[in-house]
Amino acid sequence: MPTSVPHATTTAVVAHGANDLRVERIERGEPAPGEAVVAVAYGGVCGSDLHYWRDGAVGESILRAPMVLGHEIVGVVARPAADGSGPAAGTPVAVHPATRHPTEVRFPADRPNLSPGVGYLGSAARGPHTPGAFAGEVNLRASMLRALPADLDLRTAALAEPASVAWHAVDRAGSVAGKRVLVVGAGPIGALAVAVAHRGGAAEIVAVDVYEHPLSIATAVGATRTLHAGEAAEIAAVDADVVVESSGTQQGLASAIRGATRGGTVVLVGMLPTGDQPVPISLAITRELTLTGSLRFNDEIDAVLASLTDGSLVVDPIVTHTFPVADALRAFTVAADPSVSGKVLLDFRER
Structure with a gap:
C-alpha cells in the first residue's frame, strides 16, 4: 500500500509544453481543511494527457504554464481531511476529478457536467490551470473521493x-437492452463503451477500428463482431439502433451516421477537432437520426464502482501496460x- 512521505514534496509528471514531459519533484503543500492527502497508486493515461504532451493543448485549452497531468487515479488516503469530511486514513479510494464552481452561464441543473464552471483535474481550460494528480501524493477535496470496497x-x-x-455516453442513448449497438473506435473509451453496452444487455455489439489489437480487446469485453474501419459497406450494413462514436475523427463520425438504422441514435463521445466538420448530415436528416453529444460524466462513477465490484462490468482486458512513474x-x-x-497505467507505489 502507498504510504505518506514525511515531507511536502512529491514526484510528479509535469507537462511544460509541447513535447516537453518531465518527471520531477514538486511542492505538494499543505492541504486545506476540507482536503485529504491521497497517496496515489495508479494513474491512467488519457487522451487529453497525450494531447497536452504532444501538442501543448487540448482543443481550446492551451497550456500556458507547467502543469501536473492526470485525472484517472486511485490511491489510499494517507491523511484524512482535517474538518472530518471524507474517508478515514488507510481507505482505498477512486477519484471523481470534477469540482463545481459558480457560473452565470445557463445549464440544466440536473446535468452539472455541462457547466462551464466545472474544473477538472489536469486541465488548462481555466487560468490558472487546474493541476492534475499524476503525483506520489496529492491534496484532493474530500468530496472527490469514493471509498472502494476492500x-x-x-x-x-x-x-x-x-x-x-x-x-455516461451509453446512457445518453437510453436503454440498450436487446438492441444492436455499433461502437466506432475501439480505443480505451470505445472498449469501455462495449463493456457497458454488454452489461446493459445489448443483443449485438459491433466494434470498428483501424487496428486489430483494439478490436481483440473489444471482443474480450463483449463485442460480438468486429469490423475494420476501411470496410465501409459492411459498416453501413450494420443498421445499428445505437451508435457510439468514440474515434473523434471525421471518418468515424461519417461511419457512425451511415451505420445507424433509421430513427436510430448516434452518441458523439470522441472529441472532434475544433471547427466545422464535413460529414454526411443529410443522412441524419432523411433517416431522422438523433445525434447527441456526451461530455465527461456526473455521478455515474458510483454505479461503475458497484458494477466493477460485483463483476458485472468487465474491464480488466482493457489495461494492457503498466509502467513505473519514472518511465x-x-x-x-x-x-x-x-x-x-x-489503457496504459502509471504505477506510483514505488518512487
Whole structure:
C-alpha cells in the first residue's frame, strides 16, 4: 500500500509544453481543511494527457504554464481531511476529478457536467490551470473521493473514471437492452463503451477500428463482431439502433451516421477537432437520426464502482501496460500508439 512521505514534496509528471514531459519533484503543500492527502497508486493515461504532451493543448485549452497531468487515479488516503469530511486514513479510494464552481452561464441543473464552471483535474481550460494528480501524493477535496470496497483491486478500480465517461455516453442513448449497438473506435473509451453496452444487455455489439489489437480487446469485453474501419459497406450494413462514436475523427463520425438504422441514435463521445466538420448530415436528416453529444460524466462513477465490484462490468482486458512513474515518457509513447496498447497505467507505489 502507498504510504505518506514525511515531507511536502512529491514526484510528479509535469507537462511544460509541447513535447516537453518531465518527471520531477514538486511542492505538494499543505492541504486545506476540507482536503485529504491521497497517496496515489495508479494513474491512467488519457487522451487529453497525450494531447497536452504532444501538442501543448487540448482543443481550446492551451497550456500556458507547467502543469501536473492526470485525472484517472486511485490511491489510499494517507491523511484524512482535517474538518472530518471524507474517508478515514488507510481507505482505498477512486477519484471523481470534477469540482463545481459558480457560473452565470445557463445549464440544466440536473446535468452539472455541462457547466462551464466545472474544473477538472489536469486541465488548462481555466487560468490558472487546474493541476492534475499524476503525483506520489496529492491534496484532493474530500468530496472527490469514493471509498472502494476492500475486495475491489486498485488496478481494476483505476478504470473507474474512463468507464464513467463510457457509461455516461451509453446512457445518453437510453436503454440498450436487446438492441444492436455499433461502437466506432475501439480505443480505451470505445472498449469501455462495449463493456457497458454488454452489461446493459445489448443483443449485438459491433466494434470498428483501424487496428486489430483494439478490436481483440473489444471482443474480450463483449463485442460480438468486429469490423475494420476501411470496410465501409459492411459498416453501413450494420443498421445499428445505437451508435457510439468514440474515434473523434471525421471518418468515424461519417461511419457512425451511415451505420445507424433509421430513427436510430448516434452518441458523439470522441472529441472532434475544433471547427466545422464535413460529414454526411443529410443522412441524419432523411433517416431522422438523433445525434447527441456526451461530455465527461456526473455521478455515474458510483454505479461503475458497484458494477466493477460485483463483476458485472468487465474491464480488466482493457489495461494492457503498466509502467513505473519514472518511465512516464515511455508510458506516454506506448499509450499514443493504439496499434499496440489499450489503457496504459502509471504505477506510483514505488518512487
